[in-house]
Amino acid sequence: MKIVDLFELVRLSRRLQKRPCPICRSEAGRPLLRYDRYLLPSNIKECERCGLIYCANMLSPPELERFYTSLYSALMDFKATEAQIATYQSVARERVTKISARLGHLDQLLEIGAGYGYFLAAARQAGARHLYGIEPSTSGVRHAQTSLHLGDQIVEAPFLEASPPPFAPQVTVLFHVLEHLVDPGAALDRLAAWIPEGASLVIEVPDTAADWSSMGLINFHISHASYFRAETLTDLLHRHGFAPFEVEREADGIYPGNLRVYARRDSSFSEIRPFLAPPSLASHVADLVKPWSLKNGYPRAVLRLLRHLARG
Ligand SMILES: [Zn+2]
Missing domain, CATH: 3.40.50.150 (Vaccinia Virus protein VP39)
Structure with a gap:
């Protein structure tokens, strides 16, 4: 990862667009996490209508394609060792x-x-x-x-x-x-x-x-x-x-x-069925995410970015 990738990440954070639930299209949701591990304001929510957890702020399809062809491999650090x-x-x-x-x-x-x-x-x-x-x-x-x-x-x-x-x-x-x-x-x-x-x-x-x-x-x-x-x-x-x-x-x-x-x-199954959200996972997520944990919280997320940067 290069310094230019870091600027690209900052640029992406301004390109995120609000979207409804990708399954049921409802906008009603329980906020779970504002910032993701790249410190992007992805606004992770749990849909109140169908129960899906999703990024309520997302890149447009062309921006997402650009992300996958440029920044993604730098962030994931793929190496065929x-x-x-x-x-x-x-x-x-x-x-x-x-x-x-x-x-x-x-x-x-x-x-x-x-x-x-x-x-x-x-x-x-x-x-x-x-x-x-x-x-x-x-x-x-x-x-x-x-x-x-x-x-x-x-x-x-x-x-x-x-x-x-x-x-x-x-x-x-x-x-x-x-x-x-x-x-x-x-x-x-x-x-x-x-x-x-x-x-x-x-x-x-x-x-x-x-x-x-x-x-x-x-x-x-x-x-x-x-x-x-x-x-x-x-x-x-x-x-x-x-x-x-x-x-x-x-x-x-x-x-x-x-x-x-x-x-x-099975073509007899189709979209026409009522949405029924399963019991919420909000407390499960809150139990497993320790935002300030040095092991796997935001400090670690920043360290990961810096480490990618140091490797060039
Ligand atoms: Zn939904």
């Missing part, structure tokens, strides 16, 4: 094992937000022949194509602009993608048009209802536009043409508190 690659590979193998235990042999597999391609490569290793990944980052696609030899089985495109896969996907996966999208319902509508009736969808997100106390404030940042829990994610699936049938919770996935929901495409 041997240790990190070994972790990616082992997480990918574990996902293939767990998901095929539920759904059977994986094939005609579509991954949205395929990252560096490790899951697709692990599925290929397990015998999948028809694979397709969509990934917005140039570095991810380049790595998947050159180091993992995925060739034209992965394409570089923002999901909402991508072409459909060259086959009818039987299994579609999104690992820690949905929480990044400004309009997750629109993404599910697009998937519903691609996924045949009865085929499977597997979604992983951080579980806001879990114990993520080790992360504290660090859990909240502008790139996570929504903070799901089992109730809000399964409800969203119901509204957009999917029937959830299994919820798995892991204490330690790639996140402390990993939520994996399995659903099937």
Whole structure:
């Protein structure tokens, strides 16, 4: 991260725009946290109508795209070290094992937000022949194509602009993608048009209802536009043409508190259902975020930024 990135962060803080709940469009919400870990005034709220926790101040789509192509990797400090690659590979193998235990042999597999391609490569290793990944980052696609030899089985495109896969996907996966999208319902509508009736969808997100106390404030940042829990994610699936049938919770996935929901495409499910907010997580969040903690509060957030800056 360079000093120019810090100026960019300050510039972004002035570009945030107020928005309603991305699921139910209500503006009524309980404020949980004004500033996120980048000290951006993201105004994290819990919707009173549907229960979703979300950033009520968000970047416009072009600003968000600019953020992902410029500042995001500087802030996340991605480095393809041997240790990190070994972790990616082992997480990918574990996902293939767990998901095929539920759904059977994986094939005609579509991954949205395929990252560096490790899951697709692990599925290929397990015998999948028809694979397709969509990934917005140039570095991810380049790595998947050159180091993992995925060739034209992965394409570089923002999901909402991508072409459909060259086959009818039987299994579609999104690992820690949905929480990044400004309009997750629109993404599910697009998937519903691609996924045949009865085929499977597997979604992983951080579980806001879990114990993520080790992360504290660090859990909240502008790139996570929504903070799901089992109730809000399964409800969203119901509204957009999917029937959830299994919820798995892991204490330690790639996140402390990993939520994996399995659903099937079912066109009889639709948006027409009343919103019913689950019990509030406001006190849970207040218990886990210690704003002035040196370990994971604002002082740590400032130190992280300074450390990124020092590394250049
Ligand atoms: Zn809502």
